Amino acid sequence: MADDSAEIFDDLYLGLRAGGALRKQRRGESLTEEEQEALGHWQRLSPARKAIAIGGFAVGTFGLGFTLGGLVFGRWRKA
16 A cells, blocks of 8 residues: 555656656757656556546645635634
């Protein structure tokens, strides 16, 4: 179980690095060796692992936004 969760975080981090490299590539900037490696590794990942990494990021982002929104906007509402 611990190894699976570590892999999900590794895939998530890889996706973030690959996304940054892809953005640089679209702008016409040259990529470093590490960025090329991250982009190539992300492209070789299975669609299922990509979906889990992207879904985990989306759920985490939504949860964080929901929590912060509740803390900020909850103060304005009287009990």
